[in-house]
Amino acid sequence: MPASSGGAGGHFHRSFSEAFYVLDGAPSFYDGRNWAPGGAGDYLYVPEGGIHGFRNDTDAPASMLILFAPGVAREAYFEELAEIGASGRTMTKADWADLYARHDQVMVE
Secondary structure, eight states, rough: OOOOEEEEEEEOOSSSEEEEEEESSSSSOOSSSSSEETTTTTTEEOTTTTOOOEOOOSSSSSSEEEEEEEEOOHHHOOOOOOOHHHTTTTOHHHHHHHHHHHHHHHOOO
16 A cells, blocks of 8 residues: 555445455554554454454555455455546546445445
8 A cells, every 4th residue: 555545444344354464564444433553463354244444644655465255356346446546537426336335345434
């Protein structure tokens, strides 16, 4: 994640769990109530339905491994987000709702 790149606000997934392992940097993680900084070597497991979020609001890049179980194809979701960012395309609330619904991303924040 590039420096000051934002990330995902509070959300949950109905059909899979998500786990994060921080390789370097200091991304922040949301537990449904509060944001807390992470660091290299930190591991966070979020079960199905668990509210969570992540972001990098520091001045340095961060990297982490993200594991989905059962294994789901999430590449298209991240590719779509990258295309939206690169193109500068403006998304309506309905556009975002459609994107999230197609990828089991239920926003709560």
